[in-house]
Amino acid sequence: MPRPSVSIDRVFHALGDPTRRAIVERLSRGEVSVSKLHAPLNITLAAVVQHLQVLERSGLIHTTKVGRVRTCRIEPKGLTVVERWINDRRALWEKRLDRLGDLLLEDDDQV
Amino acid sequence: MPRPSVSIDRVFHALGDPTRRAIVERLSRGEVSVSKLHAPLNITLAAVVQHLQVLERSGLIHTTKVGRVRTCRIEPKGLTVVERWINDRRALWEKRLDRLGDLLLEDDDQV
Numbered sequence: 281m282p283r284p285s286v287s288i289d290r291v292f293h294a295l296g297d298p299t300r301r302a303i304v305e306r307l308s309r310g311e312v313s314v315s316k317l318h319a320p321l322n323i324t325l326a327a328v329v330q331h332l333q334v335l336e337r338s339g340l341i342h343t344t345k346v347g348r349v350r351t352c353r354i355e356p357k358g359l360t361v362v363e364r365w366i367n368d369r370r371a372l373w374e375k376r377l378d379r380l381g382d383l384l385l386e387d388d389d390q391v
Numbered sequence: 392m393p394r395p396s397v398s399i400d401r402v403f404h405a406l407g408d409p410t411r412r413a414i415v416e417r418l419s420r421g422e423v424s425v426s427k428l429h430a431p432l433n434i435t436l437a438a439v440v441q442h443l444q445v446l447e448r449s450g451l452i453h454t455t456k457v458g459r460v461r462t463c464r465i466e467p468k469g470l471t472v473v474e475r476w477i478n479d480r481r482a483l484w485e486k487r488l489d490r491l492g493d494l495l496l497e498d499d500d501q502v
Contacts, residue, residue, distance in 0.1 A: 292407035308483040372419040
């Protein structure tokens with residue numbers, strides 16, 4: 281069994297929440313200030329800030345503060361970790377299906 | 392903001408746990424009985440069964456019982472949901488980077 285990775289736990293946990301996914305979706309379209317991000321969400325600003333902290337700790341977003349304005353942007357690292365994990369599983373799984381297909385073809389040859 | 396989907400919440404939540412990911416990794420290499428799945432994991436059989444229930448409810452695995460043996464196999468639906476979500480985000484994000492690249496090229500032309 282593979283050694284569990286802390287960061288991938290965090291990324292999957294972060295993306296398990298619909299508000300946090302909505303934030304990532306918004307940031308995929310471009311960087312935005314915390315107050316603009318907050319406007320369409322039906323939650324308090326404090327809740328938005330908490331979600332942003334979870335997303336930033338998991339490597340999914342990056343925030344910077346200039347003066348009184350904090351700006352958020354997507355950080356590719358987090359999504360890449362999930363993408364790689366899924367691709368690796370699919371590769372194993374498809375390899376197995378290929379082998380099954382080969383076995384079925386061999387069976388056909390023997391009929 | 393997009394309408395949150397229940398099933399994608401479940402899939403991300405299910406994959407946020409290292410033991411559940413280890414089970415999905417094992418099943419990517421082929422179907423296996425619950426007792427064989429249990430052997431290399433340092434947890435009780437009851438805990439394995441609970442993890443399997445979470446994975447099955449989220450559409451990541453499928454189990455069938457024949458006699459006294461329950462066999463587990465990967466179910467592509469769950470992984471496809473995550474894959475599609477990641478790909479959609481990446482597509483938006485890369486489109487934006489392309490537009491930024493175009494703007495930079497236009498600026499170069501004007502120099």
